[in-house]
Amino acid sequence: MNLPLLTQPSCVEEVGTWCHTVWTWTGNHWMAMYSDLLIAKPLNILVILLVAFIIRYFVHRTITRITRGGGGKTPKLLQPMKERRADTLTAELLSERRKQRARTIGSVLKSVATFVIFGLAVMYVLQVLNIPLGPVLASAGVLGVAVSFGAQNLVRDFLSGMFMMVEDQYGVGDVVDLGEAIGTVEAVGLRVTTLRDLNGTVWYVRNGEILRVGNSSQGFAVAVVDFPISHNSDVQKAIEVATQVATEATSRDPLAKDVLEAPEMLGVDSITADTITLRLTTKVRPGQQWAVQRRLRAEIKQAYDDEDIKPPYPFGRPVPPTSPAQ
Numbered sequence: 034m035n036l037p038l039l040t041q042p043s044c045v046e047e048v049g050t051w052c053h054t055v056w057t058w059t060g061n062h063w064m065a066m067y068s069d070l071l072i073a074k075p076l077n078i079l080v081i082l083l084v085a086f087i088i089r090y091f092v093h094r095t096i097t098r099i100t101r102g103g104g105g106k107t108p109k110l111l112q113p114m115k116e117r118r119a120d121t122l123t124a125e126l127l128s129e130r131r132k133q134r135a136r137t138i139g140s141v142l143k144s145v146a147t148f149v150i151f152g153l154a155v156m157y158v159l160q161v162l163n164i165p166l167g168p169v170l171a172s173a174g175v176l177g178v179a180v181s182f183g184a185q186n187l188v189r190d191f192l193s194g195m196f197m198m199v200e201d202q203y204g205v206g207d208v209v210d211l212g213e214a215i216g217t218v219e220a221v222g223l224r225v226t227t228l229r230d231l232n233g234t235v236w237y238v239r240n241g242e243i244l245r246v247g248n249s250s251q252g253f254a255v256a257v258v259d260f261p262i263s264h265n266s267d268v269q270k271a272i273e274v275a276t277q278v279a280t281e282a283t284s285r286d287p288l289a290k291d292v293l294e295a296p297e298m299l300g301v302d303s304i305t306a307d308t309i310t311l312r313l314t315t316k317v318r319p320g321q322q323w324a325v326q327r328r329l330r331a332e333i334k335q336a337y338d339d340e341d342i343k344p345p346y347p348f349g350r351p352v353p354p355t356s357p358a359q
Contacts, residue, residue: 210247
């Protein structure tokens with residue numbers, strides 16, 4: 034009994050097609066029949082994804098280039114934009130602030146670009162698979178309405194993040210207090226802001242949950258130095274010594290590069306039963322207030338020891354005398 038021979042598929046007659054090529058190479062009836070599904074469509078999908086990744090790479094590279102602003106120049110992204118500023122800011126501080134804001138906006142632009150590029154790539158892939166986009170888009174619209182009720186928080190996070198950047202509330206590198214988390218901003222995304230606190234813990238804060246922002250790095254910061262003295266000390270002398278030491282310390286390295294204005298002695302800030310507290314302040318570069326405070330405290334403490342200005346109860350709290358036994 035002779036088995037019937039398989040005839041060649043009709044698509045073989047179409048020269049230049051994958052069917053004709055596979056039949057010529059292999060002579061396999063099944064592979065030639067399904068060559069479009071096994072070879073052509075996967076290759077088309079692979080090319081689409083490859084092109085999407087290449088476009089994404091160059092778009093991200095372009096965004097990085099226009100937000101970098103190297104050589105002391107203003108980032109191109111912010112040249113037509115205005116930022117919050119104070120009259121006391123120097124050109125260097127303004128340049129740093131522009132760079133921070135450019136990096137923040139750049140991170141969001143990269144997220145948006147990735148979403149758009151891969152969204153278009155998915156649509157092209159559906160076309161390759163002969164899936165009609167009309168019903169898909171219609172179904173997506175209906176699904177979007179249904180999902181929107183459950184995605185209200187996501188929309189709120191996105192809108193809050195956009196308004197924060199437009200209003201320049203904070204940027205990458207700023208030290209901020211967001212209520213539940215305090216730290217340095219490492220990234221600002223479409224949905225969350227990433228902070229790292231002093232202990233190294235990374236906090237992910239949803240933009241829609243941020244009700245208030247305390248920014249310690251916007252414009253300038255103020256270093257506040259309080260130092261207590263005893264009631265027996267000469268207050269005027271303590272003020273003069275502290276003012277002189279602070280002025281000299283902030284006029285030389287390493288504090289000179291961080292201090293924007295000469296220290297201001299505010300005088301007696303509080304009086305308690307135990308101490309008299311003096312307060313001194315000075316404007317410093319954003320984020321440098323803690324280092325300046327620590328250095329000034331050390332300098333003033335050493336000067337007070339040299340001038341014999343006593344701290345409260347230097348040898349421990351005195352014990353009140355007891356009444357004689359009756």
